[in-house]
Amino acid sequence: MTHLCSEQLSDCALGEPSPAARRHLEDCPACRAELGNFREALGAFRGAVHCWSENQAQAALAVHGSPSESRSWIASHQLALALLLAAVCILTSILWRPGANAPSSDAVLLNQVDAQVSRAVPRSMEPLTKLVAQE
Amino acid sequence: MHLSATSELEGADQPNVAVAQDFEALVRLYRPKVFRFALASLRDLDAAETVTQDCFLRAYHARDRFRQDCGMQTWLMQIAVNLIRDQIRNRRFQFWRRASLTAQPADVAGHGMADRALSPEAQTIINERVAAIWVAAGKLPERQRTVFLLRFVEDMDLLEIARATGMKEGTVKTHLFRALRAVRVRLGGTA
Numbered sequence: 001m002t003h004l005c006s007e008q009l010s011d012c013a014l015g016e017p018s019p020a021a022r023r024h025l026e027d028c029p030a031c032r033a034e035l036g037n038f039r040e041a042l043g044a045f046r047g048a049v050h051c052w053s054e055n056q057a058q059a060a061l062a063v064h065g066s067p068s069e070s071r072s073w074i075a076s077h078q079l080a081l082a083l084l085l086a087a088v089c090i091l092t093s094i095l096w097r098p099g100a101n102a103p104s105s106d107a108v109l110l111n112q113v114d115a116q117v118s119r120a121v122p123r124s125m126e127p128l129t130k131l132v133a134q135e
Numbered sequence: 136m137h138l139s140a141t142s143e144l145e146g147a148d149q150p151n152v153a154v155a156q157d158f159e160a161l162v163r164l165y166r167p168k169v170f171r172f173a174l175a176s177l178r179d180l181d182a183a184e185t186v187t188q189d190c191f192l193r194a195y196h197a198r199d200r201f202r203q204d205c206g207m208q209t210w211l212m213q214i215a216v217n218l219i220r221d222q223i224r225n226r227r228f229q230f231w232r233r234a235s236l237t238a239q240p241a242d243v244a245g246h247g248m249a250d251r252a253l254s255p256e257a258q259t260i261i262n263e264r265v266a267a268i269w270v271a272a273g274k275l276p277e278r279q280r281t282v283f284l285l286r287f288v289e290d291m292d293l294l295e296i297a298r299a300t301g302m303k304e305g306t307v308k309t310h311l312f313r314a315l316r317a318v319r320v321r322l323g324g325t326a
Contacts, residue, residue, distance in 0.1 A: 010315040014286070014293075014308075041264040042287050048265045051289050053171035056180055126236060
């Protein structure tokens with residue numbers, strides 16, 4: 001018995017078998033099994049692609065959906081934090097007056113200069129003056 | 136023009152799909168199909184989403200030119216086929232490199248027939264066959280892959296595929312034969 005050729009099997013897979021191919025399929029279990037397996041594989045492929053596509057679409061929705069939500073969440077919290085920091089800065093500048101209680105750095109510097117200028121001799125020469133005084 | 140999807144919601148993809156109530160309903164109805172076809176063709180999620188969005192954008196702008204001589208699905212697929220062709224040609228040098236990174240055969244095969252009460256062995260065999268078809272489809276020339284996916288994933292008949300691809304019906308059939316032969320060889324059958 002001559003089995004169905006590739007084109008005849010393709011015709012059958014496309015759902016358009018010739019009358020001769022149809023008759024052959026009725027009598028030939030091998031060709032019937034081959035066509036059945038092929039159709040089953042194509043059906044499984046179709047189902048798998050459909051299912052995969054749906055999953056990919058949902059995954060894309062999750063990927064593109066959640067970042068925007070998280071971004072908006074982060075943005076709102078960043079704004080709140082910035083406002084809080086600004087409020088703290090304003091309050092600090094109002095309540096804290098530098099120099100109100102402690103001496104200013106200018107005053108300290110002037111005192112140091114006064115102390116240096118009021119010396120009779122520089123600090124490095126003070127031992128000499130002591131020797132001269134002993135003599 | 137209003138593009139109606141109501142008649143097709145009832146299961147008829149008639150040439151006289153004409154009047155529509157709203158474009159949003161049309162997008163809701165056909166978006167999964169267009170996206171699936173784009174994803175199976177390009178095997179890249181981002182590219183498939185881009186093509187799907189562009190497809191409906193073009194359809195919206197060209198809604199006045201929809202001539203109703205073919206079904207709405209066929210018309211949208213026609214737009215999608217052209218967009219996918221452009222995508223492939225624009226990205227020819229990086230296409231398969233990206234595809235190999237994004238959609239592995241096992242990714243797709245793992246989704247097949249999960250709801251059927253199959254033994255683990257039978258499930259493995261089915262998964263292997265699905266993976267083999269996925270690989271074979273990926274290696275098909277562009278036109279063969281397009282007609283193969285439209286026929287065996289989107290269940291379109293030869294006339295609809297001919298209209299969607301702009302080929303003659305006989306040419307579609309020739310491409311389908313060649314695609315099926317390649318797939319059967321990959322599955323271990325005779326050419």
